[in-house]
Amino acid sequence: MKVVIAPDSFKESLPANQVAEAIKRGFKRVIPDAEYLLLSVGDGGEGTVDAIKSSLDLEEKTVQVAGPFGDEVQIPYYEKKELALFEVADLIGLEKIPNEKRYPLEIQTKGIGQLILHLIDQGKKDIYIGVGGTASNDGGIGIASGIGYQFYDENGNELQACGQSLSAIRKILKEGVLEIPSDVHIKILADVANPLCGPQGATFTFGKQKGLDPSKFQEVDAAIKDFYSKVGPEILKLDGAGAGGGIAAGLCVFAGAEIVSGIQTCLDLINFDDKVADANLVIVGEGRLDSQSMAGKAPIGVAKRTPKGVPVIAICGSLDEDLPPLPFENIIAVFSILEKSEPLEDSLKNAATYLEHTATSLAQILSLKKN
Helix, strand or coil, rough: CEEECCCCCEECEEHHHHHHHHHHHHHHCCCCEEEEEEECCCCCCCCHHHHHHHHCCCCCEEEEECCCCCEEEEEEEEEEEEEEEEEEEEEHHHHCHHHHHHCCCCCCCCHHHHHHHHHHHCCCCCCECCCCCCCCCCHHHHHHHHCCCCECCCCCCCCCHHHHHHHHEEEECCCCCCCCCCCEEEEEEEEECCCCCCCCCCCCHHHHHCCCCCCHHHEEEEEEEHHHHHHCCHHHHCCCHHHHHHHHHHHHHHCEEEEEEEEHHHHHHHHHHHHCCCCCCCEEEECCCHHHHHHHHHHHHHHHHCCCCCCCCEEEECCCCCCCCEECCEEEEECCCCCCCHHHHHHHCCCHHHHHHHHHHHHHHHHHCCC
16 A cells, blocks of 8 residues: 655644654554655745755745845755755745834845856856745845845935835836846746735735735735836736735746746656555645635645546634535545644644644544454
């Protein structure tokens, strides 16, 4: 019996590889002689690059870039030959920004552009970027600053490339900007299809969770729209441009990047189709399975790529009541690991134990059927 365990991370609790290990431990208690293949996956949100580098055995390196508050920091990236991956959240992830400093219009993303230039200088041709889980809402202008663009107000004063400067920009200088070579391919691993602006755009959809006052949504959204209407109006129609607080838009317009499906690209990179071809069971999972998961999140992406006839079971932190009736998208059963009513922080802390218990119970059921 071959069991492929391919979960996403459980946000704010466990990375994908630890989720997979916990599920394996639970299964092995009951079915010790099965073959277990652990494949960490991600859909473009926080943890995606970590999942891919675990599966591809990439080498970790670091480089010094401008940090979220203008200081110099080290940011990791992962590489092998001409391939490189990094995650924006490693620089400006919500978890890295203290609550008292969560001002998304002030947080800087210049370091992302600097990292891209460093990777190009290192000879990287295929650059993959995870843009989920950010604390910034700068509309992507920090990326432009990092690759050499300069922004000025009506009095000729240079502006800091962050969200609060958007409405004041009157002039853009391109001197010193490095043109991205045509043989360099930058791909944005996206887990959302939100446009850059409007009611479903970056600011209105994700601004509150980043700490932006809702009373400023309209003003900020209008400033981003006005800016891109002048420098790249086509981006306003592109699905996914709102990912990362508009970082996706900045990468597309200023670095020639392409938005791709996070989960599909992840599965391609880890050679999922070949590895699952002879599986007898596939286990997927994420922190919360809900209707939003149906729009390209990791569990659904894995299930869709699993061959017909191979059962797919989801083990998740929690399940929303808005899920469609089972089976759906090749998933035949779903399980929540929550064992009791308790504060959220306790559930997050105990997730590994609960995962193991749930996997053991599931394996017991499967062993009964086997017998």
